[in-house]
Amino acid sequence: MSADRLTHAPANHPPVMPKKIGVLLANLGTPDGYDYWSMRRYLSEFLSDKRVVDIPNWKWQPLLQLIILTKRPFTSGANYKLIWNHDKGESPLMTFTKDQTAAIAARMQALYGADVMVDFCMRYGNPSTESKVQAMVKAGCEKILFFPLYPHYAGATSATANDAFFAALAKEKRQPAARTVAEYFDHPLYIDALAQSVERAYAGLANRPDVLVASYHGMPKRYLMEGDPYHCQCQKTTRLLRERLGWDRAAIDTSFQSVFGREEWLKPYTVEHVAELAKQGKKRIAVIAPAFSADCIETLEEINGEIREAFEHAGGEEFTYIPCLNDDAAHIDALTAIIQENLQGWTA
Numbered sequence: 001m002s003a004d005r006l007t008h009a010p011a012n013h014p015p016v017m018p019k020k021i022g023v024l025l026a027n028l029g030t031p032d033g034y035d036y037w038s039m040r041r042y043l044s045e046f047l048s049d050k051r052v053v054d055i056p057n058w059k060w061q062p063l064l065q066l067i068i069l070t071k072r073p074f075t076s077g078a079n080y081k082l083i084w085n086h087d088k089g090e091s092p093l094m095t096f097t098k099d100q101t102a103a104i105a106a107r108m109q110a111l112y113g114a115d116v117m118v119d120f121c122m123r124y125g126n127p128s129t130e131s132k133v134q135a136m137v138k139a140g141c142e143k144i145l146f147f148p149l150y151p152h153y154a155g156a157t158s159a160t161a162n163d164a165f166f167a168a169l170a171k172e173k174r175q176p177a178a179r180t181v182a183e184y185f186d187h188p189l190y191i192d193a194l195a196q197s198v199e200r201a202y203a204g205l206a207n208r209p210d211v212l213v214a215s216y217h218g219m220p221k222r223y224l225m226e227g228d229p230y231h232c233q234c235q236k237t238t239r240l241l242r243e244r245l246g247w248d249r250a251a252i253d254t255s256f257q258s259v260f261g262r263e264e265w266l267k268p269y270t271v272e273h274v275a276e277l278a279k280q281g282k283k284r285i286a287v288i289a290p291a292f293s294a295d296c297i298e299t300l301e302e303i304n305g306e307i308r309e310a311f312e313h314a315g316g317e318e319f320t321y322i323p324c325l326n327d328d329a330a331h332i333d334a335l336t337a338i339i340q341e342n343l344q345g346w347t348a
């Protein structure tokens with residue numbers, strides 16, 4: 001019998017666990033390895049999600065399975081290899097998500113003791129959302145707060161994470177009460193954590209950058225026209241960050257990265273924008289990536305690799321990448337406050 005199991009139930013009764021609240025953090029997901037098959041499995045699951053690529057299956061699947069997934073696992077795998085956490089045998093997104101989970105679990109333990117358990121899951125790959133919902137229910141969670149770790153709402157991120165959560169709940173005989181945490185891009189503590197990370201990075205530089213580029217993950221422009229608020233929330237994040245820093249408009253701007261496919265995506269494209277800045281004589285720039293709660297392939301390889309190279313190639317001289325908030329204390333403060341706000345009425 002499990003040590004946590006309550007002992008007053010009769011011997012022939014199914015296990016009765018002490019009542020708990022689960023806080024389930026969720027991020028995008030990442031491949032289990034950078035070899036061809038791990039990459040292919042991950043990319044296939046990710047790019048088959050209709051919230052991410054909304055092309056009808058009859059048109060998209062042949063292209064995806066027969067063309068894209070014969071090449072991209074090699075190129076993306078080589079990029080993952082460059083940034084892989086070889087000590088731990090996992091991708092940086094996995095390491096940072098584990099660190100965030102441990103830091104938030106410690107805060108929750110201090111606030112609520114054993115009544116609240118904290119864990120994380122991924123939308124694609126492992127650990128799956130379903131496996132973690134199952135584990136929480138088994139551990140006695142009668143309420144689950146599901147927290148997609150994306151500051152901005154996007155159908156391709158927050159909504160699909162929630163879809164997976166609801167699908168997992170649909171399989172539970174004893175379904176817990178459930179809440180999801182909304183986007184938090186305008187939460188003062190999140191903006192403050194971003195601002196502190198900029199101030200810290202700038203304090204360590206001999207020369208002040210000419211511009212700070214806030215580079216957000218992109219999406220097809222069509223998604224914006226169809227009503228996805230992501231673009232507007234990104235623009236507002238840049239404004240709130242600028243206001244908190246007390247800077248004028250010229251000191252910070254917004255661009256979008258990671259274009260995929262032939263369709264037009266949100267513009268300006270970061271890779272072109274930084275080259276343009278260099279050509280305009282802005283020789284020193286810093287880049288921050290506010291849409292990512294943790295460093296990942298898109299920041300460590302794309303921004304700090306490809307985008308840096310594009311800037312330098314166009315004549316730029318000093319490129320500073322400001323890391324994601326990861327498990328910074330100010331970030332954990334912000335996430336903890338958001339969780340507490342969303343637990344209201346559930347906790348004493």
Ligand SMILES: C=CC1=C(C)c2cc3[nH]c(cc4nc(cc5[nH]c(cc1n2)c(C)c5CCC(=O)O)C(CCC(=O)O)=C4C)c(C)c3C=C
Nearest residue numbers: 028029030052076093154156157217219260291296297298
């Ligand atoms: C194909 C369309 C894609 C859309 C739309 C999209 C939106 C989107 N993604 C993130 C956050 C992350 N994306 C990451 C990787 C990644 N994204 C796409 C494609 C789309 N993303 C691909 C194909 C990949 C895989 C990497 C590659 O092959 O280039 C990651 C990193 C995962 C990691 O393991 O490090 C994150 C995080 C947001 C916020 C977003 C929407 C607005």
Ligand SMILES: [Fe+2]
Nearest residue numbers: 028217258298
């Ligand atoms: Fe992405």
Ligand SMILES: [Fe+2]
Nearest residue numbers: 258297298302
């Ligand atoms: Fe990318």
